[in-house]
Amino acid sequence: xxxxxxxxxxxxxxxxxEETATGExxxxxxxxxxxxxxxxxRDSSSPSFDFLMDLFGVDCLNLGVPYRFAVHYNLYSSxxxxxxxxxxxxxxxxxIVPSLTQVWPAANWFxxxxxxxxxxxxxxHPDLRRILMYDEFKGxxxxxxxxxxxxxxxxxxxxxxxxxxxxVAAQEQVQMPSDEQQPAATGNTALLEDVQREVAAEDLTExxxxxxxxxxxxxxxxxxxxxxxxxxxxxEDVDVGIGYLHRxxxxxxxxxxxxxxxxxxxxxxxxxxxxxxxGYALAVEKLLGIEITERAKFLRVIMSExxxxxxxxxxxxxxxxxxxxxxxxxxxxxxxxALWELVEEITGARLTVSWVRxxxxxxxxxxxxxxxxxxxxxxxxxxxxxxxxxxxxxRIFHDRMVGTGVISREKAIAxxxxxxxxxxTGVDYDVRKANxxxxxxxxxxxxxxxxxxxxxxxxxxxxxxxxxxxxxxEQALEKLPGGALNVDHEGKExxxxxxxxxxxxxxxxxxxxxxxxxxxxxxxxxxxSGGNGxxxxxxxxxxxxxxxxxxxxxxxxxxxxxNHFMLIMDGHxxxxxxxxxxxxxxxxxxxxxxxxxxxxxxxxxxxRVRPPCFSLMSGFHEMIRGDQIADLIATFGTINMIAGELDx
Amino acid sequence: MGIREHLxxxxxxxxxLDDAIGWARKYSIFQYPFVTACCGMEFMxxxxxxxxxxxxxxxxxxxxxxxxxxxxxxxTISHKMAPILRRVYEQMCEPKxxxxxxxxxxxxxxxxxxxxxxxxxTIIPVDVYIPGCPPRPETVLDGLMKLQEKIHHQQQQY
Numbered sequence: 023x024x025x026x027x028x029x030x031x032x033x034x035x036x037x038x039x040e041e042t043a044t045g046e047x048x049x050x051x052x053x054x055x056x057x058x059x060x061x062x063x064r065d066s067s068s069p070s071f072d073f074l075m076d077l078f079g080v081d082c083l084n085l086g087v088p089y090r091f092a093v094h095y096n097l098y099s100s101x102x103x104x105x106x107x108x109x110x111x112x113x114x115x116x117x118i119v120p121s122l123t124q125v126w127p128a129a130n131w132f133x134x135x136x137x138x139x140x141x142x143x144x145x146x147h148p149d150l151r152r153i154l155m156y157d158e159f160k161g162x163x164x165x166x167x168x169x170x171x172x173x174x175x176x177x178x179x180x181x182x183x184x185x186x187x188x189x190v191a192a193q194e195q196v197q198m199p200s201d202e203q204q205p206a207a208t209g210n211t212a213l214l215e216d217v218q219r220e221v222a223a224e225d226l227t228e229x230x231x232x233x234x235x236x237x238x239x240x241x242x243x244x245x246x247x248x249x250x251x252x253x254x255x256x257x258e259d260v261d262v263g264i265g266y267l268h269r270x271x272x273x274x275x276x277x278x279x280x281x282x283x284x285x286x287x288x289x290x291x292x293x294x295x296x297x298x299x300x301g302y303a304l305a306v307e308k309l310l311g312i313e314i315t316e317r318a319k320f321l322r323v324i325m326s327e328x329x330x331x332x333x334x335x336x337x338x339x340x341x342x343x344x345x346x347x348x349x350x351x352x353x354x355x356x357x358x359x360a361l362w363e364l365v366e367e368i369t370g371a372r373l374t375v376s377w378v379r380x381x382x383x384x385x386x387x388x389x390x391x392x393x394x395x396x397x398x399x400x401x402x403x404x405x406x407x408x409x410x411x412x413x414x415x416x417r418i419f420h421d422r423m424v425g426t427g428v429i430s431r432e433k434a435i436a437x438x439x440x441x442x443x444x445x446x447t448g449v450d451y452d453v454r455k456a457n458x459x460x461x462x463x464x465x466x467x468x469x470x471x472x473x474x475x476x477x478x479x480x481x482x483x484x485x486x487x488x489x490x491x492x493x494x495x496e497q498a499l500e501k502l503p504g505g506a507l508n509v510d511h512e513g514k515e516x517x518x519x520x521x522x523x524x525x526x527x528x529x530x531x532x533x534x535x536x537x538x539x540x541x542x543x544x545x546x547x548x549x550x551s552g553g554n555g556x557x558x559x560x561x562x563x564x565x566x567x568x569x570x571x572x573x574x575x576x577x578x579x580x581x582x583x584x585n586h587f588m589l590i591m592d593g594h595x596x597x598x599x600x601x602x603x604x605x606x607x608x609x610x611x612x613x614x615x616x617x618x619x620x621x622x623x624x625x626x627x628x629x630r631v632r633p634p635c636f637s638l639m640s641g642f643h644e645m646i647r648g649d650q651i652a653d654l655i656a657t658f659g660t661i662n663m664i665a666g667e668l669d670x
Numbered sequence: 671m672g673i674r675e676h677l678x679x680x681x682x683x684x685x686x687l688d689d690a691i692g693w694a695r696k697y698s699i700f701q702y703p704f705v706t707a708c709c710g711m712e713f714m715x716x717x718x719x720x721x722x723x724x725x726x727x728x729x730x731x732x733x734x735x736x737x738x739x740x741x742x743x744x745x746t747i748s749h750k751m752a753p754i755l756r757r758v759y760e761q762m763c764e765p766k767x768x769x770x771x772x773x774x775x776x777x778x779x780x781x782x783x784x785x786x787x788x789x790x791x792t793i794i795p796v797d798v799y800i801p802g803c804p805p806r807p808e809t810v811l812d813g814l815m816k817l818q819e820k821i822h823h824q825q826q827q828y
Binding site for chain 2: 171245665
């Protein structure tokens with residue numbers, strides 16, 4: 023019996039199926055039934071859906087639907103490798119939805135985010151506070167009627183002139199004000215008050231006390247604020263405060279064109295930017311219904327895997343450094359440098375590459391790339407071997423990693439963990455194997471997984487994944503399809519001497535040699551982005567509605583200029599048909615999903631990221647409870663929290 | 671610094687006190703890496719062996735503001751983070767300098783939205799701006815040398 027029939031049988035007349043471009047089922051559920059429907063899907067349906075992957079809001083103000091908001095649920099069945107999307111319409115007058123926290127604890131943070139961003143309340147939520155914005159913030163920024171650049175600063179800007187500051191300091195010294203007269207500290211007062219309140223509320227006979235870690239702490243990757251409740255050195259509980267790097271990715275996407283979102287995706291998980299690029303591109307391509315060329319798929323795989331190795335190198339290196347193994351960190355950064363040079367060779371940038379485009383990639387491999395890549399992979403393998411020798415059986419490292427930060431398999435699934443942290447508990451879920459995208463199904467590689475779900479298993483998983491990524495890259499380089507070097511916009515192969523400098527073209531025209539001049543393209547300066555002859559033509563599909571023409575064409579032919587104009591200028595651009603699509607890739611930290619909604623214009627209506635770190639951090643207290651403070655550093659390192667992705 | 675020109679006899683030299691202190695200070699930078707975002711990745715590269723910040727006497731990170739004299743603001747500062755940045759700056763002892771590392775700290779970069787501070791110089795004074803998203807290691811080293819020049823030639827407090 024199909025899923026839709028099962029739901030109809032269980033909840034007759036209540037559930038409507040909506041059409042989506044993606045082929046993944048989307049059901050509309052009345053909000054008073056959501057807990058029952060989700061419990062049914064988790065426990066009794068076939069297949070059963072064990073993961074709550076994502077939960078997010080949409081402001082439907084301009085979509086022309088009778089309700090103002092919608093809350094989306096994205097469930098995943100690891101048993102059948104299948105997804106299902108649920109959607110609840112929420113009216114503006116009464117924006118209350120039952121909380122799913124009792125079904126999946128993963129819902130806790132996601133619902134807090136929806137409250138923060140949209141102002142939708144969740145009934146019976148245990149802890150409905152703001153999560154990304156600060157308490158003083160007024161309004162809900164992802165609502166369509168909140169202006170994208172309306173700022174609410176917490177500090178004034180009177181500090182710009184150092185002389186004034188010195189003067190003020192001198193005045194204060196002269197006056198010697200007593201404590202009561204001192205002006206209230208402009209900074210961190212909310213935080214301090216919070217601490218004071220909690221300290222005051224504590225029973226004096228109680229043994230536990232409160233310790234703040236972060237937001238600026240050397241061992242916190244990025245910025246995060248942990249309030250630890252301690253009994254001696256043992257952690258009794260932790261409250262994680264995030265949002266210090268909230269850069270409004272989702273709001274920025276809504277005021278950008280489809281292709282302009284790429285640079286913002288770079289900066290989500292900024293340790294592995296290409297993977298984010300690919301994830302977003304796949305979602306938009308799904309919406310457009312286009313298929314990219316074979317070669318472009320291989321290139322995306324190669325660059326994604328290089329990115330993944332870089333991600334794991336940074337994560338493990340930093341983790342080792344925080345545990346005192348500084349040498350190991352230096353080795354890994356050296357290896358990463360070799361990879362970044364490869365990335366630079368292809369994309370022109372070291373880190374924030376914006377290399378993927380809707381419909382293809384920006385530039386093809388250089389002629390020497392395979393050779394350089396093999397050399398770099400050799401370096402990486404050597405460094406990994408050295409790292410392994412230094413650390414894996416190192417007594418200190420071993421003692422600090424084994425048996426710390428443990429999470430059980432059931433809890434990991436309930437909190438929606440993915441990636442190496444989930445795999446360390448023994449679940450072999452990896453998007454590349456479970457739902458292969460691009461050409462991952464053509465490579466021979468293994469998914470390493472652990473048993474105990476502790477820091478050491480996570481460390482080993484990441485170490486092995488890097489070697490597996492090396493294997494994928496090598497296979498991809500071998501199988502890399504060629505394709506015609508030189509194809510014009512109608513798909514016809516062109517002779518080799520078709521590229522001419524502009525001056526030579528003009529000479530031909532002047533002397534009347536015009537017979538084949540329409541075929542000839544102007545040779546442009548290699549410093550122009552994408553210029554350098556015919557290299558990258560073979561990586562674009564024949565899709566003029568999305569693919570930018572090469573610079574040679576833009577500068578060398580009227581068709582090229584027109585095509586460029588239609589894709590770039592205001593009021594034109596790529597226009598996916600109205601609809602919704604979800605696409606997930608395996609990011610450095612787990613399932614990185616993009617849910618894109620188009621209303622048929624040249625700007626995305628909504629781009630939702632499913633950030634793997636967000637789920638991981640929402641279950642952080644489960645991993646750390648009962649451990650020592652020192653274990654927190656090791657655990658934090660293996661989770662590999664990336665603030666750009668966590669806070670967006 | 672052309673020490674020979676200043677040598678008198680074989681065993682002493684004359685210089686201005688300001689100059690001598692500036693020279694000492696510029697090669698003993700204790701930096702506070704206020705790392706928030708993507709630029710941190712590039713900061714790691716600069717600090718590690720390949721580009722080696724230590725060649726400029728600036729490798730030692732101090733995570734206590736009271737022990738640091740250069741505040742390296744590396745990465746986007748959101749409005750939620752702004753009070754913390756100012757607090758850290760206020761806790762540093764004079765003389766102190768601030769480096770805005772990356773375009774987000776210089777101007778807000780391409781994050782022109784409700785969450786982001788449009789340049790940290792709206793919150794704290796800045797001595798050197800290093801543009802780039804993120805800046806290449808070479809740019810960072812260049813910025814650092816500019817800062818050293820500034821430290822050397824400014825009027826010293828002591």
